[in-house]
Amino acid sequence: MRKLISVTLLLVIVMIAVFSVSHAMFGAEGARRTGGLREDGVNFGRRYNNRALDETGAANVVAAVVVSYRGFDTLGEVTVLFVAALGLGALLYGARREKNAKEREPASLIVFTGCRFLFPLVLLFGAYVLAHGHVTPGGGFQGGAIVASGFVLVYLGCRGTLPAGRLAAAESLSGLAFVVIGFIGLAVGGSFLLNFLPRGTPLALFSAGVIPVIYVAIGLKVGSELGGIIGNLAGEVSE
Amino acid sequence: MIVFQLFLVLVMVVAAVAAAAFKDLMNAVIACALVSLMASIIFYLLHAPDVAMAEASIGAGLTTAIFIFAINRTVRQEENEEAD
Amino acid sequence: MSFLEDYVHYGGCFALIMVGLYVVLVKSNLIKVIIGINLIDTGINLFLISAGYIRTGTAPIFSGAAQEPGKMVDPVPQALVLTAIVIGVSVLALALSLAIRLHGHYDTLDLRKIKELRW
Numbered sequence: 001m002r003k004l005i006s007v008t009l010l011l012v013i014v015m016i017a018v019f020s021v022s023h024a025m026f027g028a029e030g031a032r033r034t035g036g037l038r039e040d041g042v043n044f045g046r047r048y049n050n051r052a053l054d055e056t057g058a059a060n061v062v063a064a065v066v067v068s069y070r071g072f073d074t075l076g077e078v079t080v081l082f083v084a085a086l087g088l089g090a091l092l093y094g095a096r097r098e099k100n101a102k103e104r105e106p107a108s109l110i111v112f113t114g115c116r117f118l119f120p121l122v123l124l125f126g127a128y129v130l131a132h133g134h135v136t137p138g139g140g141f142q143g144g145a146i147v148a149s150g151f152v153l154v155y156l157g158c159r160g161t162l163p164a165g166r167l168a169a170a171e172s173l174s175g176l177a178f179v180v181i182g183f184i185g186l187a188v189g190g191s192f193l194l195n196f197l198p199r200g201t202p203l204a205l206f207s208a209g210v211i212p213v214i215y216v217a218i219g220l221k222v223g224s225e226l227g228g229i230i231g232n233l234a235g236e237v238s239e
Numbered sequence: 240m241i242v243f244q245l246f247l248v249l250v251m252v253v254a255a256v257a258a259a260a261f262k263d264l265m266n267a268v269i270a271c272a273l274v275s276l277m278a279s280i281i282f283y284l285l286h287a288p289d290v291a292m293a294e295a296s297i298g299a300g301l302t303t304a305i306f307i308f309a310i311n312r313t314v315r316q317e318e319n320e321e322a323d
Numbered sequence: 324m325s326f327l328e329d330y331v332h333y334g335g336c337f338a339l340i341m342v343g344l345y346v347v348l349v350k351s352n353l354i355k356v357i358i359g360i361n362l363i364d365t366g367i368n369l370f371l372i373s374a375g376y377i378r379t380g381t382a383p384i385f386s387g388a389a390q391e392p393g394k395m396v397d398p399v400p401q402a403l404v405l406t407a408i409v410i411g412v413s414v415l416a417l418a419l420s421l422a423i424r425l426h427g428h429y430d431t432l433d434l435r436k437i438k439e440l441r442w
Contacts, residue, residue, distance in 0.1 A: 006348035010341055017337065029329070029377055045375065045397030053385055053392070061383040061395070062289045065402040077406045084413035088420040129292075137288035137384060141409055145296035152304050202385065222409065226301060229416050233308040233423075241328050248335035255342045255362055264354055271358055274339070278365050281332065286382045286396045287372050293408050294368070302361065302412055309419040310354065313426040317352045318433050 057199035058134040058208035066139070067211045071193040075182070078175060078221060085171070085225050092232050106159055115157025122150035130219035134208040140215040144222025151227035155234060162231035167224045174221035181214060244284060251277035262317050268306040275299040332373040339366030353422045353432045357415065364411040368404045375400035 048065055058064040066074055106112070126146035133139030154160050185194035193214075200207030251274055258270035275298030283291040339362055346359030375397035381390065383398040426432050 003349050006345060009348075010345055014337075014341060045399050046393075048398055049383060049392040049395045052398075059385040060289070061385070061398045062401045062405070065398050066405060070399075070402055073406060077410060080410050081413045084417045087417050091417075091420045091424055137292060137382075139289065139405075141405060142289070142292040142296055145293070145301055149296065149300050149304075152301070226412075229413075230301075230304060230308070233305060233312075233416070233420070235312070241331070245331055248331055251335055252338045252342070255339050258358055258362065259342055259346045259350070259355075264352070267355065267358055271361060274362065274365055278369055281335075281369065282372055285332070285372050285376045286380055287401045287404075288382055288384070290368075290372060290401050290404050290408070293405055294365075297408055297412050298365065302415060305412070305416055305419060306354075306358075309423060312423050313354065314352070314432050317350075317355060 053202060056195060056208055056211065057202055058211050059202050060134050060137065060139075063134045063139055063211060063215070064208070067214050068193075068195055068209075071182075071214070074218070075178065075193075078178065078218065081222065081225055082171075082175060085229055088229055089232050092235075107157055111157050112159075115153055119150055119154050119158075122153060123147060126150060126219075126223065130216055131212060132205070133215040133219075134211045135203055135205070140218030141222055143215075143219040145226065147219070147223030148226035148230065151223075152230055155230065162227060162234075164228060164231055167228045167231070171221050171224040171228065174217045174224070177217040178214060178221070181210060181217070185210070244281065247277050247281055247284075251281070264310050264315060264317060265307070268303060268310065271306070272299050272303045275302065332369065332376070336366045336369040336373065339363075339369065351434045353425065353434060354419075356434070357418050357422065360418070361411070361415060364407070368407055368411075371400045371404050371407070 048069060049061055052058060052061045052064040052069075056064045056068045058068070107115075126143045128143075129138040129146060130140060130143030133143070151162060155162060182193040185196050186192045188194065188196045193210075195209035195211070197209040197213070199209055202208075206212070254270045254273040254277065258267045258274065261267040261270065275294060279291050279295040279299060282294055343359045343362030343366060346362065347356055350356055350359065377394075377396050380394055380396040383395045383401070384390075385392075422432065425437065429437050431437065
């Protein structure tokens with residue numbers, strides 16, 4: 001009965017959607033075809049594309065939008081990630097050590113040695129993607145996810161335990177660094193998350209003001225947070 | 240190029256339907272990872288390389304790992320559909 | 324053919340959202356429902372990126388010496404989707420931890436049985 005009602009409802013929605021968008025054009029492609037994208041009026045995309053290199057010095061316009069033009073939204077997103085990791089740690093705290101009755105067999109020698117050899121290389125690659133976020137595609141979130149997958153590799157291959165205390169400390173300090181950089185911008189210029197470091201030449205590593213510093217803080221925070229989430233879910237954490 | 244994008248979208252939709260239809264939860268999670276992978280390639284073809292990297296590493300890597308750890312601690316098979 | 328070129332991405336993401344909605348509405352295993360929520364997330368992210376796509380555009384990155392900013396794709400939906408992907412995975416992790424606690428308490432993940440156990 002529930003299946004029949006829901007399938008009927010979904011088919012009705014599909015019919016309505018197909019009949020309503022039969023000849024409408026939406027999105028940026030539609031705006032390009034039916035009248036042109038206005039230069040600086042309401043179209044923020046065009047404005048950010050034209051002005052990002054001069055105002056912030058970052059070659060990656062998406063990095064400039066995420067950190068500099070819409071930096072407050074990134075702060076909110078970092079807060080959501082922190083609250084989710086907090087909730088997960090609180091929920092899984094009591095149910096941590098019940099399921100260790102069966103002892104798992106250790107991994108074979110080749111897997112063990114290979115994972116131990118690969119782990120610093122994965123961290124190096126993650127750090128490279130983190131630090132070059134304003135020059136090439138990449139940035140804090142992608143590099144943090146790569147660092148977290150390095151932790152998953154250590155847990156699966158070497159059967160190691162993840163140091164939960166140190167990961168939590170790294171996560172908190174990185175989040176604090178992000179907020180402190182925002183407050184320094186407030187003290188120097190008068191607005192939160194102001195770009196107060198010098199702009200430099202584009203496509204260099206030390207350019208684009210405060211954007212690579214914020215990206216390093218975000219990347220460390222996301223990496224240690226996702227590693228902590230994996231450790232809590234797997235149940236193998238050491239204090 | 241349009242044939243390639245149509246092929247990717249078809250594989251993505253078929254993998255989503257398979258994720259809904261599998262009874263073994265591990266198979267459904269692997270199908271979900273395939274959906275994320277196809278979405279990541281489509282993101283790259285839509286001129287969004289940052290989003291493609293994020294979706295590939297987070298969607299196809301960490302989400303699968305989180306699901307497998309959760310399935311390890313709970314049930315593995317979906318129960319049969321009774322008349323409801 | 325032009326119709327196909329315009330609408331293939333929108334059709335794909337719409338199909339993903341419909342399949343995800345079907346899984347959330349009909350299936351009774353809690354982890355299956357969470358997989359459905361993940362499918363809806365992926366579909367919506369694909370829709371946002373497709374809305375910012377221009378056919379003759381390039382990626383919004385200044386590489387090398389000359390890249391004209393007038394032909395670039397819209398960068399604002401990409402920034403929004405970057406945030407949305409990370410928030411999606413964090414919501415997923417929290418939902419799965421709730422599922423693990425439910426299983427520990429009721430010893431089943433079938434939503435029909437958990438609803439009946441309440442009284």
